Amino acid sequence: MTPPSALETARRVRVGEVPAHRPLEEALARAREADSGSRPIHAFLSLSDPDRAQEAGVSQDDGRGSFPLAGVPVAVKDNLCTLDLPTTCASRFLEGYRSPYEATVVRRLRAAGGRVVGKTNLDEFGMGSSTENSAFGPTRNPRDPSRVPGGSSGGSAAAVAAGIAPCALGSDTGGSVRQPAALCGVVGVKPTYGRVSRYGLVAFASSLDQVGTFGASVADAALLLEAISGHDPRDSTSARLPAPDLVGHLEDGVAGKVVGIPDEYVPDTLDPEIRARIDEASRHLAAAGARIRRVSLPHTRYAVPTYYVLATAEASSNLARYDGVRFGVRSPEARATQEVYEASRSRGFGPEVVRRIILGTFGLSAGYHDQYYGRAQRVRALIARDFRRVWADGVDFLLTPTSPTPAFPLGERSDDPVSMYLSDIFTVTANLAGIPAVSVPAGSTHGLPCGAQLLSPAWHEAPLLAAARTLERSLGGEQ
Amino acid sequence: MEAVIGLEIHVQLRTREKLFCADVPEFGADPNTRVCPVCLGLPGALPVLNREAVELAMRAALGFGCTIHRRSVFERKNYFYPDLPKGYQISQFEEPLATDGLLEVRMGDDSPETFRVRIRRMHLEEDAGKSIHDRVPDRTAVDLNRTGTPLVEMVSEPDLRSPAQVRAYLDQVKRILEYLDVSDCNMEEGSLRVDANVSIRPRGSGELRTKTELKNLNSFSGVERALEVEIARQMALVAAGDRVRHETLLWDERRQTVRPMRSKEDSQDYRYFPDPDLPPVLVSAAWIEEVRHSLPELPEARRTRFMEVYGLPAYDAGVLTARRPLADFYEAVVQAHAGGDAKEAANWVMGPVLALANTSGEEVESLGLEPEGLAELLTLVSDGRVNRRAGRTILERMVASGSGGAGAAEAIMEAEGLSQISDGGRIQGWVEEVLAAHPDEVTRFRGGERRLQGFFMGEVMKRSRGKADPGEVARILGIRLKGDAPS
Numbered sequence: 031m032t033p034p035s036a037l038e039t040a041r042r043v044r045v046g047e048v049p050a051h052r053p054l055e056e057a058l059a060r061a062r063e064a065d066s067g068s069r070p071i072h073a074f075l076s077l078s079d080p081d082r083a084q085e086a087g088v089s090q091d092d093g094r095g096s097f098p099l100a101g102v103p104v105a106v107k108d109n110l111c112t113l114d115l116p117t118t119c120a121s122r123f124l125e126g127y128r129s130p131y132e133a134t135v136v137r138r139l140r141a142a143g144g145r146v147v148g149k150t151n152l153d154e155f156g157m158g159s160s161t162e163n164s165a166f167g168p169t170r171n172p173r174d175p176s177r178v179p180g181g182s183s184g185g186s187a188a189a190v191a192a193g194i195a196p197c198a199l200g201s202d203t204g205g206s207v208r209q210p211a212a213l214c215g216v217v218g219v220k221p222t223y224g225r226v227s228r229y230g231l232v233a234f235a236s237s238l239d240q241v242g243t244f245g246a247s248v249a250d251a252a253l254l255l256e257a258i259s260g261h262d263p264r265d266s267t268s269a270r271l272p273a274p275d276l277v278g279h280l281e282d283g284v285a286g287k288v289v290g291i292p293d294e295y296v297p298d299t300l301d302p303e304i305r306a307r308i309d310e311a312s313r314h315l316a317a318a319g320a321r322i323r324r325v326s327l328p329h330t331r332y333a334v335p336t337y338y339v340l341a342t343a344e345a346s347s348n349l350a351r352y353d354g355v356r357f358g359v360r361s362p363e364a365r366a367t368q369e370v371y372e373a374s375r376s377r378g379f380g381p382e383v384v385r386r387i388i389l390g391t392f393g394l395s396a397g398y399h400d401q402y403y404g405r406a407q408r409v410r411a412l413i414a415r416d417f418r419r420v421w422a423d424g425v426d427f428l429l430t431p432t433s434p435t436p437a438f439p440l441g442e443r444s445d446d447p448v449s450m451y452l453s454d455i456f457t458v459t460a461n462l463a464g465i466p467a468v469s470v471p472a473g474s475t476h477g478l479p480c481g482a483q484l485l486s487p488a489w490h491e492a493p494l495l496a497a498a499r500t501l502e503r504s505l506g507g508e509q
Numbered sequence: 510m511e512a513v514i515g516l517e518i519h520v521q522l523r524t525r526e527k528l529f530c531a532d533v534p535e536f537g538a539d540p541n542t543r544v545c546p547v548c549l550g551l552p553g554a555l556p557v558l559n560r561e562a563v564e565l566a567m568r569a570a571l572g573f574g575c576t577i578h579r580r581s582v583f584e585r586k587n588y589f590y591p592d593l594p595k596g597y598q599i600s601q602f603e604e605p606l607a608t609d610g611l612l613e614v615r616m617g618d619d620s621p622e623t624f625r626v627r628i629r630r631m632h633l634e635e636d637a638g639k640s641i642h643d644r645v646p647d648r649t650a651v652d653l654n655r656t657g658t659p660l661v662e663m664v665s666e667p668d669l670r671s672p673a674q675v676r677a678y679l680d681q682v683k684r685i686l687e688y689l690d691v692s693d694c695n696m697e698e699g700s701l702r703v704d705a706n707v708s709i710r711p712r713g714s715g716e717l718r719t720k721t722e723l724k725n726l727n728s729f730s731g732v733e734r735a736l737e738v739e740i741a742r743q744m745a746l747v748a749a750g751d752r753v754r755h756e757t758l759l760w761d762e763r764r765q766t767v768r769p770m771r772s773k774e775d776s777q778d779y780r781y782f783p784d785p786d787l788p789p790v791l792v793s794a795a796w797i798e799e800v801r802h803s804l805p806e807l808p809e810a811r812r813t814r815f816m817e818v819y820g821l822p823a824y825d826a827g828v829l830t831a832r833r834p835l836a837d838f839y840e841a842v843v844q845a846h847a848g849g850d851a852k853e854a855a856n857w858v859m860g861p862v863l864a865l866a867n868t869s870g871e872e873v874e875s876l877g878l879e880p881e882g883l884a885e886l887l888t889l890v891s892d893g894r895v896n897r898r899a900g901r902t903i904l905e906r907m908v909a910s911g912s913g914g915a916g917a918a919e920a921i922m923e924a925e926g927l928s929q930i931s932d933g934g935r936i937q938g939w940v941e942e943v944l945a946a947h948p949d950e951v952t953r954f955r956g957g958e959r960r961l962q963g964f965f966m967g968e969v970m971k972r973s974r975g976k977a978d979p980g981e982v983a984r985i986l987g988i989r990l991k992g993d994a995p996s
Binding site: 109110111117119124127129130131133228229230231232233235236237263264265266267343344346347349350351353355356357367371391394395396399403 | 780
């Protein structure tokens with residue numbers, strides 16, 4: 031059951047072929063259907079009440095293009111604050127938590143005419159690569175329900191892959207949009223840091239977090255990204271730039287562009303099937319007029335440890351507000367202040383969150399601060415410089431695998447955090463450098479979806495998505 | 510032995526809105542009514558820097574001669590406390606807004622003795638909320654209205670040597686902050702908070718020994734007393750062959766003693782790191798210059814000018830420049846009383862005007878007395894139309910009636926018939942009456958009891974109901990008493 035694309039849905043609603051509420055109702059029906067079998071997908075933690083969702087804006091065409099998402103159902107990761115649905119971050123700590131305000135990206139998608147289908151499952155607070163670290167149970171990969179959808183935005187990726195919604199919002203701190211997009215066979219975009227407001231995105235690692243979009247096609251991911259982009263005075267790290275025209279440049283192609291393939295991303299140890307998909311993708315880009323070049327990003331091998339030191343350090347501070355004093359879990363038996371903290375946090379946080387808070391606290395501690403946090407900051411600067419040198423050398427895009435493996439079976443890596451952390455090996459560098467990246471379906475490996483990742487210089491989302499569109503077209507995706 | 514003291518002063522800036530959100534703080538508002546997702550630290554909320562706070566902090570820093578850094582960085586100071594909603598305080602650490610200030614402090618208003626205190630740094634940070642322990646039995650209540658209010662922390666070098674110097678320094682700091690108009694400087698409401706570091710060492714030695722930190726200092730005199738107690742405690746320890754331990758002590762105002770804070774709270778590792786939600790604060794050279802040019806004349810400069818331009822004694826200049834509104838009032842009176850005697854104006858402002866303010870518990874500028882009104886009164890006196898005594902009466906009426914503006918003095922003079930009588934004939938009549946009524950005193954005066962001059966003056970003034978020109982009375986009295994004097 032493939033629903034119409036977001037572009038097509040919005041067109042039909044605007045011209046009055048379809049009532050504005052109908053696409054949402056159909057999406058809700060598909061969501062319930064997906065969870066009805068013996069192996070429920072469980073993409074959603076909560077679903078919208080269509081009567082209430084209808085209140086958000088009219089969707090008739092006013093001739094000014096005011097409602098680019100008219101009637102379009104959008105799945106929203108449950109770490110983005112919404113007024114009408116709980117915002118849990120898949121954490122016991124925030125079970126039932128209602129935000130008194132709405133995230134900027136949610137307000138913008140509603141203002142564009144979009145309809146929130148529901149809040150999607152994730153690894154608790156975005157910490158994980160499989161969506162198994164959810165306090166409310168894992169999400170299954172719609173392409174193979176015995177396998178994980180990737181993570182942390184696994185619910186959003188699954189919602190799109192299952193055809194429930196044509197597009198979805200996620201957040202990407204170290205690959206949390208791109209990796210599940212690859213594992214579920216959909217498109218996932220992480221924009222430039224600062225392109226999209228983080229106001230109302232529950233922080234995991236503030237200097238790395240960025241809201242991203244999923245689409246069944248590059249066009250749908252681009253359409254949603256356009257609607258949520260642009261400066262937000264409530265986020266001091268959001269750039270003072272207008273929302274870019276992405277959809278209008280999708281068919282620009284790659285003629286004359288230089289595509290670099292970094293040696294460090296196609297090591298000898300890489301799964302040969304994945305290597306074959308990347309080789310095929312590069313041939314398609316070359317056929318479309320791009321020049322392919324081997325390049326080197328020498329500091330790549332430090333990226334995963336650098337990422338985990340920084341992300342956990344920031345997380346240890348960002349998650350300090352979950353203290354049981356003002357909201358969320360408050361252990362009833364705790365009396366003294368210290369007991370309130372200890373009991374509430376012990377009850378509220380899952381093991382991976384606890385592990386990362388401990389790691390991050392350690393990395394910032396007196397005596398270790400410079401050795402871990404300080405050094406990681408310096409390496410981060412070197413990783414960003416690697417990219418700048420490649421761009422300065424005339425390279426327009428980089429082509430890499432998104433994930434070193436396809437979707438793995440549920441439970442396979444649950445007890446091995448390091449192998450789980452290595453899932454992010456090709457994705458964390460874009461977050462460390464703040465540059466945009468997109469994962470596009472690039473065929474299958476071992477009978478499972480495989481994703482190709484394209485990266486570009488900061489603020490180059492429009493040409494980046496045009497390159498992604500070129501790949502999509504030549505790989506037989508959306509025509 | 511001598512004491513070595515450094516102070517950390519937290520100054521609440523009088524911005525309209527909080528440091529990182531748009532809430533408007535108000536002292537005494539109902540608990541938890543001046544809050545929003547940002548200062549409550551709700552999931553997903555983000556801070557946005559208030560530029561007004563940066564400007565006020567720059568004003569303060571420039572007022573103390575600091576160098577403003579073109580780039581400064583907000584960091585997170587991580588610790589758990591119920592009134593700290595995010596679990597960290599946004600402050601500045603490695604790269605503060607300003608450093609390297611210097612303050613010349615005078616020991617008293619007319620003291621020629623000054624000493625220098627170096628200001629190590631001034632940085633911006635957000636205030637925490639308040640934990641209230643006595644509202645609900647066995648529980649701690651939390652009020653987050655104050656959370657996120659902008660503070661400047663001003664750290665001095667350990668350049669102070671005695672509690673008296675500390676007091677003089679604090680008075681001077683407060684005076685300058687008031688001149689700069691950056692803070693309410695109200696210790697009771699917590700808009701000025703002081704912590705002290707103190708150690709002792711042999712007099713003249715350059716070393717820095719183990720210090721203790723004093724907290725819970727709720728008034729300037731409390732700071733002074735706490736330091737006296739703590740210095741005495743350290744002296745006694747050392748005299749007994751013991752050593753001073755590094756610890757944080759709380760001043761107990763009621764018991765007039767210090768007691769150690771729980772060591773758990775003392776040995777914190779704050780795990781500072783740059784706040785990734787806030788880009789570095791960049792201030793342009795032009796902005797710094799703009800703020801520098803907007804600074805008012807500061808108290809010490811004004812004091813010197815008052816001495817040079819108005820010919821005031823050091824004491825008068827010190828009193829009149831203690832508060833900027835008082836100095837402004839005085840200068841406005843002098844301006845309006847063009848050609849008048851500036852010292853005479855100072856006498857009036859420091860004498861009867863300040864006395865009236867003290868009696869009514871008001872500040873001079875809020876008495877309802879306008880500088881023009883007072884200047885007109887001074888003109889009436891200097892022109893001889895009223896005498897000083899009637900002038901005081903008119904001043905009291907002006908303040909009491911709340912009409913202290915232009916024209917008021919003359920109107921009251923007319924209405925109350927207080928204008929001075931200089932008519933020699935009428936004065937002569939009162940003099941004759943008085944001499945006739947007190948023949949004994951006349952005899953005693955002529956017998957050499959010259960101090961009776963005052964008695965005769967008083968009697969004549971009484972008969973004139975205070976309106977006679979005292980100079981004329983004295984002149985006529987002199988002639989009459991001398992005229993009949995035996996040779």
